[in-house]
Amino acid sequence: MLRTAVPNLVALVSGFGWHVQDLHRAAEALNFRLNAISFPRVVGQVGTGTGRSRVEAGGIDLGQVDGVLVRMMPPGSLEQVVFRMDALHRLEALGVPVLNPPRAVEVAVDKYLALARLDAAGLPVPPTWTGESAAEALAAFEWLGGDVVIKPLFGSEGRGLVRVSDLELARRTFHTLERLGAVIYVQAAIRHPGYDLRAFVLGGQIVGAIRRHAPGADWRTNVSLGGRPELCSLEPEAERLALSAAKAVGTEMAGIDLLPDLDRGRLLVLEVNAVPGWRALAGTTGVDVASEILLHLKAARR
Missing domain, CATH: 3.40.50.20 (Rossmann fold)
Incomplete structure (x- = not known):
């Protein structure tokens, strides 16, 4: 070459x-x-x-x-x-x-497959049910505590998420998704302190991290939806989870979302994003993320 x-x-x-x-x-x-x-x-x-x-x-x-x-x-x-x-x-x-490597992109873009990889690696994840049957999804709604977040299997930046805690609304939503031929991805709603953590991992190192606060009464913390970013330093356990999550999915570059679970007193790995944005992180941390990415790619030349 x-x-x-x-x-x-x-x-x-x-x-x-x-x-x-x-x-x-x-x-x-x-x-x-x-x-x-x-x-x-x-x-x-x-x-x-x-x-x-x-x-x-x-x-x-x-x-x-x-x-x-x-x-x-x-x-x-x-x-x-x-x-x-x-x-x-x-x-x-x-x-x-x-x-990212092609296989990592394939895994990360599929919420079910990525979560299964994380779970298999022994990392804590939210209780989740995935399938195509509205009737079975309704049974899962009860198993998950009657307060769930319904997500598109493929998607990012918090778009398309619906939180449902009413049985009849859950029934209508599941049947609509079934008629559309969609995969139904249902996750237990986690009681959290109003923020999550986003760590940017590159080449097995954490480039930077922010705490994202949900806007007002909204439960979603995504900055693209109005969340407020704040500079933070990760505790050792959060750093371990972020690096382990990136490794489990096979990503060299990833945005790792960690959510404090107040009921269980631990951090959960919520998502691994293989095509992460960095605008809020760069602006909050002062890290030139774009330069770090290009330098990492240059160093990977064979």
């Missing part, structure tokens, strides 16, 4: 908002070449007569770049998402560093 003095990186994105602009800022400061390309522009070529398949995006041969950052996995049909993952796996097979 041809290497140049200036690292040549590509970010696969779903839009060109703040995070992409921050990556460009960091790349310019580091004297790195960075191309941000919309994920749907990825194409694959097989049977070129060279004995190797080719993956391109925006006319760039991704097999020849120094690293590929998966900034976001945009919504799409099953075929579209499967092909995008196929392309990432192909790049990894060609020896191109991909952040």
Whole structure:
């Protein structure tokens, strides 16, 4: 693979908002070449007569770049998402560093699979039920204490979450999801002190952490939904859980959400995000997260 003095990186994105602009800022400061390309522009070529398949995006041969950052996995049909993952796996097979690794992205994007990995690793997680039957989901509603959070299996930033503590509302919600052909993902609502912890893990190290306070009477702490970020230092147990969670899911870069469970007096691992945002964390901690990400990707060159 041809290497140049200036690292040549590509970010696969779903839009060109703040995070992409921050990556460009960091790349310019580091004297790195960075191309941000919309994920749907990825194409694959097989049977070129060279004995190797080719993956391109925006006319760039991704097999020849120094690293590929998966900034976001945009919504799409099953075929579209499967092909995008196929392309990432192909790049990894060609020896191109991909952040996060394709298998880690596949696991983290699926809330059930990620939570099962965490549970299998012995990490504390909220009691959760997943299935397709409204009738069985209603039985799970009772098992989970009659106060639950219903989440989309795929989703982030707290969007699409519904908290339900009424039996009839739960019945209607589950039947609606069943009719839509959706997977029903139901989690026990955890009594918490009005905040959670977000740790940003990169290369087995914690880059920074914040405490996110829920706005007003809202139970969701996501900054994108109005949560207030606050600088914090993680206690040893929180640090251990964050690093163990990233390892269990296979992520080199992750946003780990930890939730204090007041009833059980312990921290729970709520989620592992393989395409984490860092705007609130960078602004609160002062850490140049974008530069740290690009430097980590550059160091992964083979």
